[in-house]
Amino acid sequence: MLNLEHIDKTFYRGTVNETPIFTDFNLTVEKDQFISVIGSNGSGKSTLLNIICGSLPIDNGCLLLNDQDITKMKDFKRSEFIARVYQDPAKGSCASFSILENMALADNKGKPFLFKKAVNKDRIDFYRTQLEKLHLGLENRIHDNVGNLSGGQRQALAMITATLTPNKILILDEHTAALDPKTSEIIMELTNEIVTEKKLTTIMVTHNLKFAISYGNRILMMHQGECIIDKCGDEKNNLALSEILDKFNEISIETGN
Numbered sequence: 001m002l003n004l005e006h007i008d009k010t011f012y013r014g015t016v017n018e019t020p021i022f023t024d025f026n027l028t029v030e031k032d033q034f035i036s037v038i039g040s041n042g043s044g045k046s047t048l049l050n051i052i053c054g055s056l057p058i059d060n061g062c063l064l065l066n067d068q069d070i071t072k073m074k075d076f077k078r079s080e081f082i083a084r085v086y087q088d089p090a091k092g093s094c095a096s097f098s099i100l101e102n103m104a105l106a107d108n109k110g111k112p113f114l115f116k117k118a119v120n121k122d123r124i125d126f127y128r129t130q131l132e133k134l135h136l137g138l139e140n141r142i143h144d145n146v147g148n149l150s151g152g153q154r155q156a157l158a159m160i161t162a163t164l165t166p167n168k169i170l171i172l173d174e175h176t177a178a179l180d181p182k183t184s185e186i187i188m189e190l191t192n193e194i195v196t197e198k199k200l201t202t203i204m205v206t207h208n209l210k211f212a213i214s215y216g217n218r219i220l221m222m223h224q225g226e227c228i229i230d231k232c233g234d235e236k237n238n239l240a241l242s243e244i245l246d247k248f249n250e251i252s253i254e255t256g257n
């Protein structure tokens with residue numbers, strides 16, 4: 001279980017540009033939850049993910065993972081149990097390395113290792129099996145540089161590499177946003193398969209309301225650093241798209257957008 005307790009976060013504190021994002025923000029994420037996070041631009045979704053991953057320090061409050069205080073834990077340490085996939089397919093892999101090298105790097109995350117030793121024959125077969133699941137033929141291109149792949153192929157590879165080692169939490173920040181409609185459906189379905197198979201606690205930020213409604217077992221809508229919709233299980237399943245759209249309209253009238 002992940003707990004965010006009494007989180008305060010303000011950017012540019014003490015300057016004319018002071019931007020408070022979170023004030024006494026609380027969130028409990030249960031182990032079996034797959035949460036879709038929606039909300040308007042600038043509502044604090046990515047900031048929330050950055051706080052969870054440790055890429056941004058908080059001003060006050062604490063983060064607990066299974067009752068262990070991880071507030072002061074550095075991001076690279078947290079990456080041992082938190083996997084993350086970004087919006088930009090280029091961020092999830094190294095373009096000048098081959099598929100095989102990228103997989104070997106991901107496989108040895110957090111360990112000191114020698115490249116040649118890390119890439120062994122048994123592991124190559126394992127990598128090929130993982131790639132076969134994508135049905136993109138990448139298992140036959142393991143020596144190709146990742147820079148030659150399309151955005152969708154790279155994002156599929158990023159999903160596989162991010163979840164290659166055992167993780168507890170999967171963080172997705174608009175990971176299908178840069179993809180065409182068909183490819184984003186494929187990556188979303190792949191995501192769901194990985195989350196289910198590996199039993200990952202997942203927080204997925206998306207602007208795709210169809211994905212937010214159809215996938216996962218909890219939905220959060222954020223606005224100005226607060227959760228203005230939070231529905232789980234059947235309550236989420238019964239949530240109509242029109243209800244969410246009404247809420248978006250309400251917000252935009254309120255904020256004058």
Ligand SMILES: Nc1ncnc2c1ncn2[C@@H]1O[C@H](COP(=O)(O)OP(=O)(O)OP(=O)(O)O)[C@@H](O)[C@H]1O
Nearest residue numbers: 011012019021039040041042043044045046047048
């Ligand atoms: N590192 C930072 N330094 C200063 N301000 C920041 C930083 N990161 C985010 N902000 C500000 O915090 C607010 C929330 O940004 P955030 O990126 O969390 O929004 P978001 O909900 O992810 O929006 P989007 O849907 O556009 O991705 C914005 O006003 C943004 O400018």
Ligand SMILES: [Mg+2]
Nearest residue numbers: 045046047173
């Ligand atoms: Mg964002």
